[in-house]
Amino acid sequence: xxxxxxxxxxxxxxxxxxxxxxxxxxxxxxxxxxxxxxxxxxxxxxxxxxxxxxxxxxxxxxxxxxxxxxxxxxxxxxxxxxxxxxxxxxxxxxxxxxxxxxxxxxxxxxxxxxxxxxxxxxxxxxxxxxxxxxxxxxxxxxxxxxxxxxxxxxxxxxxxxxxxxxxxxxxxxxxxxxxxxxxxxxxxxxxxxxxxxxxxxxxxxxxxxxxxxxxxxxxxxxxxxxxxxxxxxxxxxxxxxxxxxxxxxxxxxxxxxxxxxxxxxxxxxxxxxxxxxxxxxxxxxxxxxxxxxxxxxxxxxxxxxxxxxxxxxxxxxxxxxxxxxxxxxxxxxxxxxxxxxxxxxxxxxxxxxxxxxxxxxxxxxxxxxxxxxxxxxxxxxxxxxxxxxxxxxxxxxxxxxxxxxxxxxxxxxxxxxxxxxxxxxxxxxx
Ligand SMILES: Cc1ncc(COP(=O)(O)O)c(C=O)c1O
Numbered sequence: 001x002x003x004x005x006x007x008x009x010x011x012x013x014x015x016x017x018x019x020x021x022x023x024x025x026x027x028x029x030x031x032x033x034x035x036x037x038x039x040x041x042x043x044x045x046x047x048x049x050x051x052x053x054x055x056x057x058x059x060x061x062x063x064x065x066x067x068x069x070x071x072x073x074x075x076x077x078x079x080x081x082x083x084x085x086x087x088x089x090x091x092x093x094x095x096x097x098x099x100x101x102x103x104x105x106x107x108x109x110x111x112x113x114x115x116x117x118x119x120x121x122x123x124x125x126x127x128x129x130x131x132x133x134x135x136x137x138x139x140x141x142x143x144x145x146x147x148x149x150x151x152x153x154x155x156x157x158x159x160x161x162x163x164x165x166x167x168x169x170x171x172x173x174x175x176x177x178x179x180x181x182x183x184x185x186x187x188x189x190x191x192x193x194x195x196x197x198x199x200x201x202x203x204x205x206x207x208x209x210x211x212x213x214x215x216x217x218x219x220x221x222x223x224x225x226x227x228x229x230x231x232x233x234x235x236x237x238x239x240x241x242x243x244x245x246x247x248x249x250x251x252x253x254x255x256x257x258x259x260x261x262x263x264x265x266x267x268x269x270x271x272x273x274x275x276x277x278x279x280x281x282x283x284x285x286x287x288x289x290x291x292x293x294x295x296x297x298x299x300x301x302x303x304x305x306x307x308x309x310x311x312x313x314x315x316x317x318x319x320x321x322x323x324x325x326x327x328x329x330x331x332x333x334x335x336x337x338x339x340x341x342x343x344x345x346x347x348x349x350x351x352x353x354x355x356x357x358x359x360x361x362x363x364x365x366x367x368x369x370x371x372x373x374x375x376x377x378x379x380x381x382x383x384x385x386x387x388x389x390x391x392x393x394x395x396x397x398x399x400x401x402x403x404x405x406x407x408x409x410x411x412x413x414x415x416x417x418x419x420x421x422x423x424x425x426x427x428x429x430x
Contacts, residue, residue, distance in 0.1 A: 109284025218366025
């Protein structure tokens with residue numbers, strides 16, 4: 001047997017074939033290729049390059065910090081830059097009094113949020129167990145715990161690898177929640193109540209939920225009133241609500257947090273990641289409400305789960321401050337108008353074969369296509385100068401499609417280029 005793998009196969013980074021295009025430069029949403037072509041990044045990399053690539057504002061922040069000192073975790077030197085980031089971030093998302101734990105990625109953000117939630121309910125309510133309930137259509141990261149507990153089991157196909165964990169309630173979307181003749185509505189939240197009650201509320205620390213679905217289903221938006229009812233159900237039972245806004249946070253859906261689209265559903269803890277580092281740095285941030293955070297400092301409480309060599313890295317904080325500089329410099333009126341324009345153009349593809357459905361909000365859309373045609377459509381798009389991230393989601397056969405999520409500061413011309421290329425590519429397959 002030939003023992004030697006080809007060079008590319010030795011890079012154990014993705015189960016999918018690695019892309020062929022070689023980037024030699026970038027600006028904003030555009031990648032410049034070695035063969036002279038340029039290609040528009042229609043999904044912000046892995047839904048993260050929210051302010052585009054190679055931002056001078058981000059570079060300036062990193063350079064300034066680098067010239068001061070390049071390493072100093074919060075336990076080494078005074079964490080001035082981390083506190084500056086904490087303040088800026090909390091104000092940016094309208095939770096100015098929150099406490100913040102910093103981590104190195106979204107997965108660890110979720111792990112830390114779970115640890116913090118367990119500490120909080122144990123010291124507050126003396127809960128016996130710290131169960132975490134998730135929905136059947138959810139992704140919360142790539143660690144053993146998050147893969148075990150979430151609904152996306154494509155990435156973790158073997159039940160024996162899930163440590164007895166798994167999703168607890170159906171997501172309020174048609175492919176996962178059947179109804180006779182009508183779609184999901186706020187009443188679907190009663191499934192969350194049933195899930196808590198069947199475990200016993202004294203055993204449940206938190207409900208962990210993506211307020212708008214990300215890549216597992218392809219940008220499903222919950223029915224009006226659903227998240228509010230989930231929050232009420234949890235409050236009635238002394239169960240915390242954790243929103244996983246790793247993907248949706250920081251204006252991806254058109255608002256600072258996806259939960260801002262509905263009244264009365266503010267979570268106890270929020271996790272941010274992709275849009276905060278915007279692809280410039282690995283980062284996760286867990287925000288804890290001011291009512292709960294003091295419990296984490298009580299005498300006798302379990303240790304904070306947020307420690308880590310590279311968490312609270314000063315260059316990470318500097319990059320994130322540069323990203324916030326970029327985001328806050330946006331003209332928000334024009335930004336909203338570009339989101340509307342994107343949504344209107346994409347929705348006009350609904351029902352045009354092979355497109356089955358278009359859903360989403362702000363700068364985040366799922367374009368679902370007939371099974372079997374996703375990879376062909378992606379090729380047609382790439383031939384026309386735009387690439388997208390694929391989703392394979394819910395139902396049987398599994399739904400599949402493109403996640404359309406360009407950088408938030410893409411221009412109107414960029415958005416028009418993207419939608420024209422996609423429309424043309426759909427036409428080629430009709
Ligand atoms: C909703 C959600 N949570 C958590 C994660 C994990 O984040 P990371 O890949 O940075 O570990 C992701 C990543 O795609 C995500 O979309």
